[in-house]
Amino acid sequence: MSLRYALLALLRVGPLSGYDLQKQFAQSVGHVWHAPDSQIYPELRKMELDGLIEGEEQTRGVRGVRRVYHVTDAGEQAYLAWMEAPLDYQRVRDPAHLRAAYLEGASREGALRFLNAHIAQWEGELEQWEGELARIDARDNPMLVRRLAVTPEADRERTIAFKRFAYEGLVERARIEIEWARRGLSLVDRLDGPAPTPPE
Amino acid sequence: MSLRYALLALLRVGPLSGYDLQKQFAQSVGHVWHAPDSQIYPELRKMELDGLIEGEEQTRGVRGVRRVYHVTDAGEQAYLAWMEAPLDYQRVRDPAHLRAAYLEGASREGALRFLNAHIAQWEGELEQWEGELARIDARDNPMLVRRLAVTPEADRERTIAFKRFAYEGLVERARIEIEWARRGLSLVDRLDGPAPTPPE
DNA sequence: TCCCCCATGTAAGCTGTTACATGATTAA
DNA sequence: TTAATCATGTAACAGCTTACATGGGGGA
Missing domain, CATH: 1.10.10.10 (Winged helix-like DNA-binding domain superfamily/Winged helix DNA-binding domain)
Incomplete structure (x- = not known):
């Protein structure tokens, strides 16, 4: 909904x-x-x-x-x-953490591929969200500009502040996903020895 | 799938x-x-x-x-x-950050309710996942015990390590969601003045 | 004239939710 | 005998994905 x-x-x-x-x-x-x-x-x-x-x-x-x-x-x-109204939170359904929890069933290469793909995935999102944060600060998003134009002066700070707040949260989330997957790469190295071809 | x-x-x-x-x-x-x-x-x-x-x-x-x-x-x-095989990542669809991005449309009370509910939601998940982490360390989960029993000695460390890794990631995620929402509470205080009835 | 953008959809199929439905076994 | 737990579903609906379908407008 x-x-x-x-x-x-x-x-x-x-x-x-x-x-x-x-x-x-x-x-x-x-x-x-x-x-x-x-x-x-x-x-x-x-x-x-x-x-x-x-x-x-x-x-x-x-x-x-x-x-x-x-x-x-x-x-x-x-x-x-x-x-x-209260939000309805969806029940957790997280394919990446599902796979991570059973990663002993993957080959070392499969595990590394998964973790690198996870990093790439979240770096993509991070880029989007950091870009949007920059556009918020620069008042460089067409919808935001239109919104501010129809917002009374007194509420503009509030509008901007909540938008920043939301995107900051997304950026942090992407960062910890990336850090987590990087720790996963180290873990694979520790468990199975270092990769013969180090990931770029 | x-x-x-x-x-x-x-x-x-x-x-x-x-x-x-x-x-x-x-x-x-x-x-x-x-x-x-x-x-x-x-x-x-x-x-x-x-x-x-x-x-x-x-x-x-x-x-x-x-x-x-x-x-x-x-x-x-x-x-x-x-x-x-590569995971298929679902496109982002995040009701909490959607609402946060447009929270200027909520009353101060509505914003506080939303943020407190977000904290409660993730504290619940956090409790689950920290509990599971503790059960992993204590070998106190029936399925994990059965799994280890059919796992060759050499692979047990790997099995445990990946399971810990997965739940650590979930715990971290829950923590940043909670921290984020707490910062949101401070933000509302800063924008609209402190709450008359501070949340317990 | 050709292509890109404008503009709006439909249809089939999958996943997941919520509510409902049924009956058997076992321990108190 | 009654309640809890064992045991297995069905039905209707909502939401989303993927692919397909169609045609007009405007500039090179």
Whole structure:
């Protein structure tokens, strides 16, 4: 159910078409909640049915059409209610730690491949999130700029502070995943002797 | 697809009925990969159809029946192949950091509730994982003891070491989540003034 | 005229959740 | 005899993935 609130968070800033929304999504809230366009378009339709948003058809050229959505009062209230409500935490389902817990079943090479892939995976995420932190500080994200433009001066610090806070948490998480996997590499070396071809 | 490998990891130690498996699951691999029994029983049936395991019907009392499963050669090979194969990482979908990033939309009370619930959530996980770490060190987990009993002496250190490694990672993760949320509490205090009723 | 971007979806399938359903055995 | 535990499921639904499908607009 988080997807619709992620979409509302963006739409609250101002009306957007499904396409624009999906583009903005990828470079803002998509950093914490991924969704492909094949999920976004139907969800927007459902949200409209539920009265959270309304879409207006706009013509584009001669025969092109696009739907521009805006948040209704009911949508605004649903968003604020979600913000006050407890989150439902998913039960843990962590493939990397599952594999790590039974890594004695892998060959030394398999273990090293796994750990290096884990490092690469989280270095990728880290780069994304550090980039976003830098863009927050530089006020260099289009959605954030639009949001700040419609935010009363008194609330801007708050808005920025929470955004920084969220991304700082993500960055720290990526860092400990990387450190953990590096310790795993050392562990494999200790248990099985050093690798013949050291990983770059 | 991880569930079947989690189940294979347990069954490889020795044959178990669906019921026993499900009980052992909850206190071992279930710490990293949750699954309810309503998912385990059908999955076992599917794994049998796929030839990874075989079940034998045993009578229990006069008319009771239970199926005891063991891993086939094909199952063993599928498990080892999975251990060597790259993991597929799920795209990020993190409700807590999603909410944190837009926490300016919450009231001060809502923000505090969210952060305190986050702390409580991860303290619960932390307790589980620290408990499991202690049980690993004390050789006090039934499945681990059975596993070590069928593991050649030379591989026991490896088995223990990887299990510790996995749970250490989980413990660290829980700790930084808690620290992060505590910093969030301070941030709310700084932005909105201290809470009238400080959280216990 | 061709290609890239704009624009919006559908369909099949898998995984997981929640709730419900059923009956047997065993110990108090 | 009653309750706990053993034992095994089914059904409906939600959410997400992957692949496929279609066509218009605008610039080189």
